[in-house]
Amino acid sequence: xxxxxxxxxxxxxxxxxxxxxxxxxxxxxxxxxxxxxxxxxxxxxxxxxxxxxxxxxxxxxxxxxxxxxxxxxxxxxxxxxxxxxxxxxxxxxxxxxxxxxxxxxxxxxxxxxxxxxxxxxxxxxxxxxxxxxxxxxxxxxxxxxxxxxxxxxxxxxxxxxxxxxxxxxxxxxxxxxxxxxxxxxxxxxxxxxxxxxxxxxxxxxxxxxxxxx
Amino acid sequence: xxxxxxxxxxxxxxxxxxxxxxxxxxxxxxxxxxxxxxxxxxxxxxxxxxxxxxxxxxxxxxxxxxxxxxxxxxxxxxxxxxxxxxxxxxxxxxxxxxxxxxxxxxxxxxxxxxxxxxxxxxxxxxxxxxxxxxxxxxxxxxxxxxxxxxxxxxxxxxxxxxxxxxxxxxxxxxxxxxxxxxxxxxxxxxxxxxxxxxxxxxxxxxxxxxxxxxxxxxxxxxxxxxxxxxxxxxxxxxxxxxxxxxxxxxxxxxxxxxx
Ligand SMILES: Nc1ncnc2c1ncn2[C@@H]1O[C@H](COP(=O)(O)OP(=O)(O)OP(=O)(O)O)[C@@H](O)[C@H]1O
Ligand SMILES: [Mg+2]
Numbered sequence: 001x002x003x004x005x006x007x008x009x010x011x012x013x014x015x016x017x018x019x020x021x022x023x024x025x026x027x028x029x030x031x032x033x034x035x036x037x038x039x040x041x042x043x044x045x046x047x048x049x050x051x052x053x054x055x056x057x058x059x060x061x062x063x064x065x066x067x068x069x070x071x072x073x074x075x076x077x078x079x080x081x082x083x084x085x086x087x088x089x090x091x092x093x094x095x096x097x098x099x100x101x102x103x104x105x106x107x108x109x110x111x112x113x114x115x116x117x118x119x120x121x122x123x124x125x126x127x128x129x130x131x132x133x134x135x136x137x138x139x140x141x142x143x144x145x146x147x148x149x150x151x152x153x154x155x156x157x158x159x160x161x162x163x164x165x166x167x168x169x170x171x172x173x174x175x176x177x178x179x180x181x182x183x184x185x186x187x188x189x190x191x192x193x194x195x196x197x198x199x200x201x202x203x204x205x206x207x208x209x210x211x212x213x
Numbered sequence: 214x215x216x217x218x219x220x221x222x223x224x225x226x227x228x229x230x231x232x233x234x235x236x237x238x239x240x241x242x243x244x245x246x247x248x249x250x251x252x253x254x255x256x257x258x259x260x261x262x263x264x265x266x267x268x269x270x271x272x273x274x275x276x277x278x279x280x281x282x283x284x285x286x287x288x289x290x291x292x293x294x295x296x297x298x299x300x301x302x303x304x305x306x307x308x309x310x311x312x313x314x315x316x317x318x319x320x321x322x323x324x325x326x327x328x329x330x331x332x333x334x335x336x337x338x339x340x341x342x343x344x345x346x347x348x349x350x351x352x353x354x355x356x357x358x359x360x361x362x363x364x365x366x367x368x369x370x371x372x373x374x375x376x377x378x379x380x381x382x383x384x385x386x387x388x389x390x391x392x393x394x395x396x397x398x399x400x401x402x403x404x405x406x407x408x409x410x411x412x413x414x415x416x417x418x419x420x421x422x423x424x425x426x427x428x429x430x431x432x433x434x435x436x437x438x439x440x441x442x443x444x445x446x447x448x449x450x451x452x453x454x455x456x457x458x459x460x461x462x463x464x465x466x467x468x469x470x471x472x
Contacts, residue, residue: 004310119318123332123384124308133331137322 005198009185020172021193027090027168028155033048034094035154036147039101039126044131061099069096071162077164089161097154104146108139114115146211148205152198169193220283222247222420223268229276230263237263240277241442245437247282247387250414250421252431252452255441256467261424265390268422269312270303272373281388283304308336311386315393317373319365319380324368325352326361335410336382344383351379355409371374371402375409388420395427403427410434428472432456440464 045057064072069092076092077085112135120130159170167175173190177183221244227438230238237260251262266272267279270287278295279286286306319328329348333339339347350463352358355375359364365373374394381389389424391410395403407430413423414434431438432452440448448461456472459465 004312060283113318115314115316116320118269118271119314121271121322122310122312122314123380124304124336125332126304126335129335134320134322141322160419 004184006185009180009182010189012180013173013186013189015026016176017169017189017193020167020169020190023086023161023166024155024158024168024170025197027093027158027161028084028151029088029164031093031154032147032151034091035097035101035150038094040105040136042098042102042185043105046106047109064096065099069093069157070094070163073160085164086161086166089164089166093154093161095157095168097150100150101143101147104143104150105139107177108142109135111142112138125126141212145209146206147197148201148208152201152205155198155201156194159182165178215393218247220247222249222282223422224280224283225264225277226280227277228267228272228274228279229322230260230267230272236440237276237444241444243439243446243449245420245422247420248418250435251437251439252423252424252425252435253439253441254424254428254431254471259441260444261441262392265312265334265392265422265424268310268388268390270307281310284459288347291308309386310388310390311381311384312390313374313377313394315396317370317377318398319373319377321364321366322440323365325357325363325365325368325376328365328376329383332380333383336364348379348383351382352376354382354412355379356405364439369402371405373400374406375399378406378409386419388422391421391423391425393424393426395425426471428456428468442467442469 017149018167042057042061046054046061048054072095073089073092077088080088114136116138117130120134125134162171162174165171168191171182173186176186223245225243228238229236241264253264255261261464263272267287268281276295278288278290284306285298288297288305290296317404321333322462323331326345329351330341330344333344333347334341349358349361352361355378357372357375357379358385360368360372360376365376368376374397378394393409395406398406407427410430411434413419418470421434423431423435435452438450438452438455439446440455440459440463442463448455448459448464450460455464456468459468
């Protein structure tokens with residue numbers, strides 16, 4: 001028997017890993033939805049000229065971006081014990097990434113030519129309608145690759161959820177390793193499964209980037 | 214419009230505009246009567262575009278008042294002080310003013326038809342069917358009936374500009390601002406756009422404020438020409454008069470350069 005690699009262990013841990021992968025994907029999808037929506041709100045709010053609004057939001061964004069995701073997860077999990085850890089984890093991931101997404105949106109919004117705003121003013125379109133019908137449809141097109149890249153990056157950071165006892169794929173691998181004193185198969189397979197999901201996704205994002213360029 | 218209505222369509226009262234230290238307009242006074250077709254000429258940087266942008270509220274004057282149809286537009290005098298007018302009231306005046314831009318500025322995420330019906334539906338509250346019917350009439354008028362469902366990005370510059378004209382007209386403006394609307398076009402496309410504008414000038418009584426380098430067009434369409442220099446009107450006359458025998462030395466120089 002090969003000491004380094006055992007197919008028996010590999011087969012035994014596989015179902016746990018697939019279950020964990022389900023949680024990982026779920027957390028990524030929910031987190032990304034929160035990040036996409038909240039990021040957009042933040043981007044629009046930060047463009048407002050009312051400093052009493054933009055200042056606190058700006059401060060909050062900087063604060064979230066300059067503290068580690070791991071610290072935020074653990075802290076939030078201690079604060080909100082009444083909610084399931086998975087729910088807390090998704091929301092924290094979402095908020096954390098919303099601060100990055102807001103920058104992607106900001107760039108997308110800035111890339112819409114000023115003439116579009118001016119034409120909307122000349123037609124007396126209300127500001128809300130200008131955002132909805134003119135600016136965002138053009139801006140969001142430019143943000144799709146950014147959204148995809150952050151989705152991949154969030155997917156790869158979900159192992160942090162293990163620190164708040166969410167049994168996603170990495171935690172499942174760790175649990176098997178701890179119980180059987182065999183880590184190598186579990187961790188290797190978990191890594192391969194991450195690769196199996198994120199690599200095709202990144203190819204898809206790259207194709208999207210090329211199409212938009 | 215009734216003949217006895219002598220309220221000017223546009224009135225500038227001591228309007229000043231600065232960009233930092235650069236004084237572009239200084240105590241500018243002028244009026245445009247209803248139905249007038251006024252062409253603004255003058256050297257580059259004399260503030261022609263700025264005047265149109267002030268009228269479209271794309272820039273804000275530092276001093277003075279701008280009246281549209283006798284009503285204060287962006288600022289008014291209250292208690293002896295010049296105060297800004299609320300966005301809500303500005304909006305009511307602004308929708309009576311239309312503008313066509315040098316760079317067309319069509320909405321690329323919408324079809325030709327959608328560009329035209331957007332504001333009538335969402336600003337004026339016109340029912341969609343009616344807005345579409347009117348847009349189709351306008352497309353006919355600018356010679357693009359067959360481009361109704363095209364994407365704007367598939368059109369030539371001249372076609373895009375004609376859609377932009379139709380879009381502005383769909384709001385049934387009383388005042389139409391045209392800022393060098395043919396400058397971005399290939400020479401062979403200029404005639405179509407000018408033809409459309411000539412037709413509008415002949416068939417409507419819209420007040421037009423035109424900035425153009427097409428002196429022949431200015432001559433045909435406008436009934437008054439204002440020559441700007443150094444932030445002031447230095448000469449004002451009927452196009453025939455100003456183009457054949459300009460009085461001011463600067464006007465002579467300017468016309469010699471462009472004609
Ligand atoms: N947004 C701005 N910021 C700073 N300066 C500006 C701005 N817009 C215009 N100016 C300045 O104001 C002056 C008048 O500009 P304006 O565009 O009104 O001139 P114009 O008569 O339309 O010239 P042209 O014939 O070149 O179009 C110029 O000196 C220009 O540099
Ligand atoms: Mg100009």
